[in-house]
Amino acid sequence: MLKTGLFLLSLFCSLSLTSPVIAADLQTGLSISNSNLDPEITSPDAFLGYPLGQWHLRHDQVNYYLQQLARDSAKVSIEHTGQSHEARQQLTAVITSSKNQENLDQILTQRRAVKSGAAQDGPLVIWLAYSIHGDEASGVHAALALSYFLASSRDEWVEDLLDEAIVLITPSQNPDGMDRFSTWTNNYRGQTDVSDSNHKEHRQNWPNGRTNHYFADLNRDLLFLRHPETRGRVALFHKWQPHYVGDFHEMGRDRSYFFQPGAPSRTNPAIPKTNQALTEKLAHFHRAALDELKQSYFSREAFDDFYYGKGSTYPDINGSVGILFEQASPRGQVQITQNGELRLSQAINNQLATSISSLKGSLALKHELIEYQSEFYQGRDKVLQRGRQTGFLLGAPANRERIEDLTQVLAQHKIKFYFLTKTVRQGSLEFTADSSVFIPINQPQKSLILALFDNRTEFKDPTFYDVSSWNLEHAYHLQMIRNSKLDIDVLSSHAPAKFNFQMSKQAVAVLVNWQQDFAAPMLQALLQDNVTVKFAKKPFTIEVTGKAQTFPAGSLQIPLKQPGFSMVEINNKLVKLSEQYPLTLYPVTTSAAISGIDMGSPSFKVIKPIKPLLITGRGTDASEVGELWNYLDSKLAVPVTLVDVDHISKVNLNQYTHVIMVDGTYSSLNKTFARKLGQFTSDGGTVIAQKGALTWLNKNNLLKSDVKDKRFYKQLFDTRGLSYSDKEKLAARQSIGGAIVELKLDPSNPISFGIRGNRLPILKNMAIGLTTSSTPFTVAAKYADEPLLSGYLAKEYQASFSNKPAIVLETLGKGAIVGLADNLMFRNIWLGSEKIYANALYFVPALD
Structure with a gap:
């Protein structure tokens, strides 16, 4: 008997779900055998040189094997869906009959017509996607086993399936995280299996393999599209418009197996009832498959169908049926759990069983799935109107870059939108042609549009697996008219012409409105070239090309x-940067302002180059580290130094301008480091800290403002008279999964510069707050009187946060501490509030 104790997977797959799907033989390694398999098709075992599952797969092995199958079999072709951050190619196997393979172009033409609601006469499309979390390895292994089986099987039911359907198999949706995990777990796997959960094989380093290169959870990104892996995945979805999507995951080792339907009371009300009925019908097939394996399972609890940014729910708002599968995770070869010993091979078996039940269930329900998808896109409200249009009118005054970002997201979601051909006034709001967009409501993607801008605050069940709101109006901090009516003659499918910068020979300076999103990366580029740039502490009006312009x-x-630069050199730099960062630059021919400060005023402060340090490592929130790293690295192009908590005490902080602390405990940092950080700040450094980091700073007497944590807020909830059965409901009310709240800004505080108006929506997902400091002039923002804008936030929190500080700017010696009660960079989609970080980076160090 092999020490690995791996299973032999024998596939006896007939049309009857009661027949054995998988048989186990502990005497041999993991392989797939069946008398009906084509011997000319290379098996995973033969390709790898060892039984599948004996070692955790690397992403390159997955790709090479899919390409091998495509060479071996006329049933297999390959879809390329771009690269990951680390340039790993993302591949999907397209498996269908050789006849369908020859007609893929025609089939894809038919798929492009799906959103018209027309009757469908092509094949069923099934997409099975695995391991979006890189350390959920059973899925990727099952995907290779399934790909081989479909490519090589001569079973009648498989031939029928491939005649009537196209099966898309994406083994790995997170290549970078997968390789981070497989390298770790393989490195600590010995010749003898160790099932102890404390063994390093099962306990990954920080960050773990769940996330991608920038530590983002890709299973939260399908609406926001911040990462290349997701953009490729969503493009594949809309190219094929699948009828069924299987989304395969792992969960905690002490659980069993989950498949949807999820908790009924937590299903998003926008999901059609037919979708949920089909989900239940498909569940019968999964139950039968797992019952045959004697594998326990559960449904209708723990997970939900609410947030549309996940792999199993995005299909539900796009005319497909998405199903979530969750397998208890061995996180290595074998672990001891509450349910006994759990092996990787067992997890693979389960995922393979529900993959096959997905295929059989979809085939059995083919006509219902096709009819459901067609009906989803039918109806007069899913047809684009002619003439006068009704829809959402959105604007980002003086910030065309934000509208460009939004329209890129809309385009990737196949949402139709228009630009304005001239300025439009509606009520008290003005929408300019260069920074506005109009989204007609009546169009095929109406359901998704309403989901993207959903503003609800009332919920039947306040329990959320993820955030309760994700409204893009607030995330982008846009002005919006929800029921705008515009004539077609003011709308255009073409974006307005970009600004072409031209320097006047008489110019003495060039001005940039800081409200523009690209102003910060342009500033960083100039600072790196040693160009002097100043910022205005006060507003002013000056003449620009014969007109008064307010800044x-x-x-x-x-x-x-400037010393060291000729005017021609400065001009050339600005022309180049204005092409790289399309924003509006204003040459001025005088230093005299019409009103406010002149160009030579001491209220214009010189901005110093920055060199930030971001504290990382165990005890810090990896997702928040990744969001700030992504922003600094990808958007600002700032060289940022990442230093783990366990090494930070050895670092000379004086070589940096900023120390950034995300949410975390920081319990391993002692008083000695606190004094060191205090000296860094007193000498002129800036600390940017958020959420849990504020507690550490306060306890170490670096932050004067007091911090209220979850223990304080729990006292606000009346628990008198509650029974044990009320425990979960209370926990749901006390949880802040993610709600959108409003801040009141002090517009004169440099932390607020560049943000339109004195109100700012942010995402709050933690019970933490600040008390008003006795030191004057420190509060940069408070929560609004009635803070909740969208999503769920218990009344107790709303009352407690009301008018309390959310952002503070405290001086300490020559330096400062910027304290944020919330993560204003949430998932890199909160473009409206990311300017706070730029202000802390560039403006705070220049303050008197």
Whole structure:
């Protein structure tokens, strides 16, 4: 008997679900055998040189094997869906009959017509996607076993399936995280299996393999599309418009196996009832398959169908039926659990069984799935109107870059939108042609549009597996008219012409409105080239090309007379940067303002180059580290130093301008480091800290503002008279899974510069708050009187947060501490509030 104790997977797959799907033989390694398999098709075992599952797969092995199958079999072709952050190619196997393979172009033409609601006469499309979390390895192994079986099987039911359907198999949806995990677990796997959960094989380093290169959970990104892996995945979805999507995951080792339907009371009300009925019908097939394996399972609890940014729910708002599968995770070869010994081979068996039940269930329900998808896109409200349009009118005044970002997201979701051909006034709001977009409601993607801008605050069940709101109006901080009516003659499918920068020979300086999103990366590029740039502490009005132009506080000035640079050199830099970062630059021919501060005023402060350090490692929140790293690295192009908590005490902080602390416990940092960080700040450094980091700073006497944590807020909830059965309901009310709240800004505080108006929506997902400091002038933002804008937030929290500090700016010696009660960079989609970080980076160090 092999020490690995791996299973032999024998596939006896007939049309009857009561027949054995998988048989186990502990005497041999993991392989697939069946008398009906084509011997000319390379098996995973033969390709790898060892039984599948004996070692955790690397992503390159997965790709090479899919390509081998495509060479071996006329039933297999390959879809390329771009690269990961680390340039790993993302591949999907397209498996169908050789006849269908020859007609893929025609089939894809038919798939492009799906959103018209027309009757469908092509094949069923099934997409099985695995291991979006890189350390959930059973899925990727099952995907290879299934791909081989479909490519090589001569079973009658498989031939019928491939005649009537196209099966898309994506083994790994997170290549970078998968390789991070497999390298770790393989490195600590010995010749003798160790089932102790404390063994390093099962306990990954920080960050673990769940997330991608920038530590993002890709199973939360399908609406926001911040990462290339997701963009490729969503493009594949809309290209094929699958009828059924299986989304295969792992969960805690002490659980059994889950498949949807999820908790009925937590299903998003926008999901059609037919979708849930089909989900239940498909569940019968999964139950039968797992019962045959004597594998226990559960449904209708723990997981939900609410947030549309996940792999199993995005299909539900796009005319498909998405099903979530969760297998207890061995996180290595074998672990001891509450249910006994759990092996990787067992987990693979289960995932393979429900993969096959997905295929059989979809085939059995083929006509119902096709009819459901067609009906989803039928109806007059799913047809684009002619003439006068009704829809959402959105604008980002003085910030065309934000509208460009939004329209890129809309386009990837196949949402139709228009630009304005001229300025439009509606009520008290003005929408300019260069920074506005109009989204007609009546169009095929109406359901998704309403989901993206959903503003609900009332819920039947306040329990959420993820955030309760994700409204893009608030995330982008846009002005919006929800029921706008516009004539077609003011709408255009073409974006307005970009600004072409031209320098006047008489110019003395160039001004940049800081409200523009690209102002910060342009500033960083200039600072790296040693160009002097200043920012205005106060607003001013000055003549620009014969007209009075008002600039808000925070606006940048680039003097054209600078040591070491000629005016031609400065001009060339600005022309190049204006092409790289399409924003509006304003040459001015005088230093005299019409009102407010002049160009030579001491209220224009010189911005110093920055060198930030971001504390990482165990005890810090990896997702928040990744979001800030992504912003600094990808958007600002700032060289940022990442230092783990266990090494930070050895680092000379004086070589950095900023120390950034995300949510975390920081319990391993002692008083000695606290004094060191205090000295760094007193000497002129800036600390940017958020959420849990504030507690550590306060306890170590670095932050004067007091911090209220979850223990304080729990006292607000009346628990008198509650029974044991009320425990879960109370926990749901006390949880802040993610709600959108409003801040009141102090617009004169440099932390608020570049943000339109004095109100700012943010995402709050933690019970933490600040008390008003006795030191004056420190509160940069408070929660609004009635803070909740969208999503669920218990009344107790709403009352307690009301008018309490959310952002503070405290001085300490020559430096400062910027304290944020919330993560204003949430999932890199909160473009409206990311300017707070830019202000802390560039403006705070220049303050008197």
